[in-house]
Amino acid sequence: MNTLLTIKLPAKLENLERMVKSVSDCARAQGFGQKRTSEIELAAEEGLVNIIHYSYPEKSGEVEIICSADDDYFMIELIDSGIAFDMTSLSDPDVNAGRDERKIGGLGVFLIKKMVDEVKYRRENDRNILDLIIMKEKSG
Numbered sequence: 001m002n003t004l005l006t007i008k009l010p011a012k013l014e015n016l017e018r019m020v021k022s023v024s025d026c027a028r029a030q031g032f033g034q035k036r037t038s039e040i041e042l043a044a045e046e047g048l049v050n051i052i053h054y055s056y057p058e059k060s061g062e063v064e065i066i067c068s069a070d071d072d073y074f075m076i077e078l079i080d081s082g083i084a085f086d087m088t089s090l091s092d093p094d095v096n097a098g099r100d101e102r103k104i105g106g107l108g109v110f111l112i113k114k115m116v117d118e119v120k121y122r123r124e125n126d127r128n129i130l131d132l133i134i135m136k137e138k139s140g
Contacts, residue, residue, distance in 0.1 A: 001068040001075065004029065008064040011052045011080060019065055020045045023076055026067040030074045030136065040076070043115035043132050046108040047078045047087075055082025055128065069136075076132040085128060086121045087112070 004026045009015040023044040027037045044065075051063050064079040087109045113119055118133040 001070050001073070003066060003068045005065065005067040008062050011056055011061050011063040011082075013049075013052055016045065016048055016052065019048055019063070022065060023067060026069075026076075027074060027134075030069050032074070032134075032136075036134075039115040040074075040132075040134060043112045044076055044078070046112045047076075047130055047132065050085075050087065050108060051078060051080045051082065051128075054085065055080045057083070072136055074134045074136060076134075078130040078132070079127055081127050084123050086123075087130065088119055088121045 005022055007019070007022055009019060020041050024037055024041045027040045032040065048063060048065075055061060055063075061080060061082050064077075066077040066079070068075050068077070112132065116132045117135045118131075120131040120133065122129050122131075
């Protein structure tokens with residue numbers, strides 16, 4: 001995988017637009033069309049909002065974004081040093097349940113899983129690393 005982008009910013013809402021735009025620019029540079037780029041943006045935004053809202057409840061912290069690619073895949077790594085949280089362990093919400101029966105939360109994680117091809121989580125050196133993996137379309 002070739003690294004296309006590495007940025008590290010305070011995990012604050014005022015940085016969200018800049019972070020998502022950086023991911024979006026990388027996706028477009030990899031040849032993704034507008035629809036797929038919008039899906040990638042949404043997945044990245046949901047992951048980043050989760051980090052901003054939940055990773056650092058007692059203190060401030062940073063989020064690092066690494067975009068990389070090879071011939072087959074585009075990958076976004078979202079890295080933070082906050083509270084350990086494996087979003088891939090959550091079960092999908094019952095989207096068919098009525099609004100009153102549905103549990104609060106979990107829709108953002110569900111959206112991330114729907115917008116990208118694969119989601120992986122690992123905890124290394126007291127850091128959460130969330131990989132969002134998008135397959136590139138093959139022409140031929």
